[in-house]
Amino acid sequence: MKRVGGRKGADHEGRDEAGRLAGPEHFGTKLVVSLVLSIMVLMVGYRYWRLLEWRKILFSQQARKVHAVSRTLQVAIENTLKRGRWEDLESLFREVQDLSGIDRVTLFRGDGSILLSSPPSATRAAVSVPTIQRVLKEKKPEGFLGKEEGQQRFHYFTLVRRAWHGSPSVLEVVVSTSLIEQILATRRSEIIFGGLFMGVLILSLSWYFTRRNISRPIAQLIRSARTIGSGDLSPRIPVNRKDELGSLAVEFNRMAEGLERARDRLLEATKRKIELERQLQHSEKLAAVGRLAAGLAHEIGTPLNVISGRAEYLLADMEEEDPKARSLRTIVVQIERITRIIDRLLGYARAHSPQIVLTSLARVLSSVLALLDHELDRRGIQVELKLPPGLPHLAVDPHMLQQVFINLLLNALDAMPEGDRVRIAAEARNDWMEVSVEDAGCGIPAADIPRIFDPFFTTKKPGKGTGLGLSVISGIIQEHGGRIEVTSQVGVGTTFRIHLPRYPDQASGPAIHLATLPDGLPEASSD
Incomplete structure (x- = not known):
């Protein structure tokens, strides 16, 4: 009732x-x-x-x-x-x-x-x-x-x-x-029909403006109030008049904005809580991987070293053409592969604090190209380096940044088995440095792009990768207060864009020490 x-x-x-x-x-x-x-x-x-x-x-x-x-x-x-x-x-x-x-x-x-x-x-x-x-x-x-x-x-x-x-x-x-x-008859007809047309036009315009200024503002206020009552706080009433209806619209909008700010604060607090939970889960995952890697290194490392040593000892006494020697060499290669996988797991799991120094991007890239020079020549890959003169210094850990570009270039090599060209370019944009690495390889399917930075995800054939390289890159860039983006088209190529802060006080992580660059990073020109 x-x-x-x-x-x-x-x-x-x-x-x-x-x-x-x-x-x-x-x-x-x-x-x-x-x-x-x-x-x-x-x-x-x-x-x-x-x-x-x-x-x-x-x-x-x-x-x-x-x-x-x-x-x-x-x-x-x-x-x-x-x-x-x-x-x-x-x-x-x-x-x-x-x-x-x-x-x-x-x-x-x-x-x-x-x-x-x-x-x-x-x-x-x-x-x-x-x-x-x-x-x-x-x-x-x-x-x-x-x-x-x-x-x-x-x-x-x-x-x-x-x-x-x-x-x-x-x-x-x-x-x-x-x-x-x-002529006069035509003008009289124009007056008659023009008057009728103008009458209809004036009638329509007057009706429109009357409804717009009297009826519609009230109806709009009612609809907006009902919408807010249903939970949608987005409606706003345009304030285009200075009468009582205009004042009512102003107060209504203030009320809606206050409710929306309160809701946004609640949503932001919820997002922060979810992000903290995600980071905690990621840390727990890294800890689990670290414990697994440490256990593997301890339990498997020693037997593998014994097997590898015995196989190499037997190889030393065999002829090159001996079929058994071929099998022993296969054993040695596979043991080395297992060892590399364990090392990568350990490297991914260990938490390294970046040692920040002021360095030039040209020196880091020059050291990377020097390390990969033989492999680039062997695979017929040419690297185009476009660095404008006067490029500002970066506040980074040069060894970690070196690892980023090594992994990106190795991925580019795997994507271009028949050889081609890799372009590396840099540009200073306001307070940021943008570095792009572009290859002409096979590309990445659009469905896989959102997952490529996830640990253990790989698009390579079995045995060709562990799925940790891009995840490591993403972690290093984030530790330096930057971000990494990727665009790719299947059959055309892939471009990675790295954005790093160019001023010392913008880099995250430990305090910056104005120190000389570590050894092993040769000078490079920025032509």
Whole structure:
């Protein structure tokens, strides 16, 4: 019963919430409608006024054009009749009538009869007589708009002196206004459809901004509160306003950030605990390997030495071609291999504290190449060393760093059995030194890359490796406060990138002693 009642209460609260949100929606709708209607009335009124003004301008331009044509014809008619060439006047009228926009050109006598017309017309005299008489009397041009054959035309009358037997005449030029009417009709259509479009656009924008500024902030606040209540602390409300809703959003975000910081502190403490447990497990594993290696070295080392010594003693008394000698040599080789494996186990298990000194990377790499020179030549491997001049010193244990590059080069040799090229490059980046070792070998499958630094993991064939080399490298780099990364593509090659701190106070481990380099690390140039 309690659960049912609680559910009803929740439903009732939801309905109350919906009711509270209905108020802003109705207010927004009223605001949008009133705003759109006001803007539409102002916009349509303004554009209609602009249409009337444009109509005046177009007819004024038409009047100036007709006046210019009439004035030109007036002078041409007077000059032509002065020379007595009536046929030239007819040709002139036809040419003018062919001009764009000129409907008719007519020359009237003083009584309104037609002297000449293009195109020919005999029915216009009665209509134009009052206008002709006014032009003759006042000696001023006159123009008006009138309808003819259902179309509106502009008529312009001009006085022509001595046109007929020395008597004045009147020239009428009729221009069609159909083009102007088409332009005005197009503009009226644009006003109507443009007004409708703008109305829809303004309505949409007003509706959008009203919902955005009134309804959506409240709805977003409710959704964010529900999300945080479910355990997700990531929602934040954008603060883009300075009213009460903006202040509420600021306080809401502060609350969410405080909860998130508390959760992050808890997660960080949990991660530290897990990391400490992992390190403890790793230490226990190393201790177990150390005990195993020590036991193997003690229990197996002595018998192996006896077996190896007896085999070598027997080999000394045998001929080179003796089949038994071949078997004894195999025994000696395999015993040496077992001894190396035990030595590697011991070396991996022992905890060595790095002896930090300031040294140059060039000297370490030079010593490594000197040690592997014979093996590199035997396998046909060329090493390209690219070290820029003025490379800063490193605070490292040179012998441990030497071991890192020896292991990387030996891995590169195993990856390129047919010989190729290894590139070693270094670059100083801010407070770090980046050293890359790139080979053109068989590459490492993408699925194996996350595991290559694990102890005893190897991609080599059985008998070719113990899986400890890269694990040892990773441990040495971490002891020096650095990190190692690998990128590889099967069939193309592998690149190891080592990042080491270049300044003494950044290296982890014991205090740094400004000492000379140990013996056995020859000088090297950085060309």
